[in-house]
Amino acid sequence: MDIPRINEELKEFEMMASIQIDHDRNVEEQLIIQGKQSGRAGPRIAIHHRDLCMIRENLFFHWTKYENGIEINQYDLLEENFVATGKTEFIDITLLEPGIHHRTTILNYHYFVTFFRKTNLERKENFHEQYVIIILHENKINIIPLEQFNESGGDPLYVWPAVASLETTTGKLHGYGMRMGSFSIDISMHINM
Numbered sequence: 001m002d003i004p005r006i007n008e009e010l011k012e013f014e015m016m017a018s019i020q021i022d023h024d025r026n027v028e029e030q031l032i033i034q035g036k037q038s039g040r041a042g043p044r045i046a047i048h049h050r051d052l053c054m055i056r057e058n059l060f061f062h063w064t065k066y067e068n069g070i071e072i073n074q075y076d077l078l079e080e081n082f083v084a085t086g087k088t089e090f091i092d093i094t095l096l097e098p099g100i101h102h103r104t105t106i107l108n109y110h111y112f113v114t115f116f117r118k119t120n121l122e123r124k125e126n127f128h129e130q131y132v133i134i135i136l137h138e139n140k141i142n143i144i145p146l147e148q149f150n151e152s153g154g155d156p157l158y159v160w161p162a163v164a165s166l167e168t169t170t171g172k173l174h175g176y177g178m179r180m181g182s183f184s185i186d187i188s189m190h191i192n193m
Helices: 003-013
Strands: 015-022 027-037 040-048 052-056 059-065 069-076 087-092 099-102 112-117 131-137 140-145 160-167 172-178 181-186
Touching: 003 015, 003 027, 003 052, 040 059, 059 112, 069 112, 112 160
Parallel strands: none
Antiparallel strands: 015 027, 027 040, 052 059, 059 069, 069 087, 099 140, 112 131, 131 140, 160 172, 172 181
């Protein structure tokens, strides 16, 4: 995790992030997000080191990928006790086919982007990886198979995308991953949700 970048984004909320390992209890590495209250430690959340996280405006998201879906947590950083604002929802990706789906949600999404390995995805070739781009916006989810974008290279589609950000004005998805390096793809025709 890029702690300096996260701390730069948290600064305006008078909060900070740090990595913590509890050797006495044999606890794995965690990312701690903590607020300050009158010079003393304030509310905090602990995030598993394998979770992904981002800050969008005043909302802090962290999410965990499971075999069948994604658990997403959201906190409002403008609230003094931001921990109490925490909301969680689980999206079962295996139940959804590629395309746009309307859904009920308790979270506030504004072009939230992540990747998921959808094991029940139909592919052009059996050796193609099963990654999909997932875009959550307001009450819609868009699932886009990555294979339609990554057709070049000596070993096409055998990749592991990691993180990405969406430039909504241009429709460009920028990211990087394992065996694919940095990439930028035009998904503008898919984001008119």
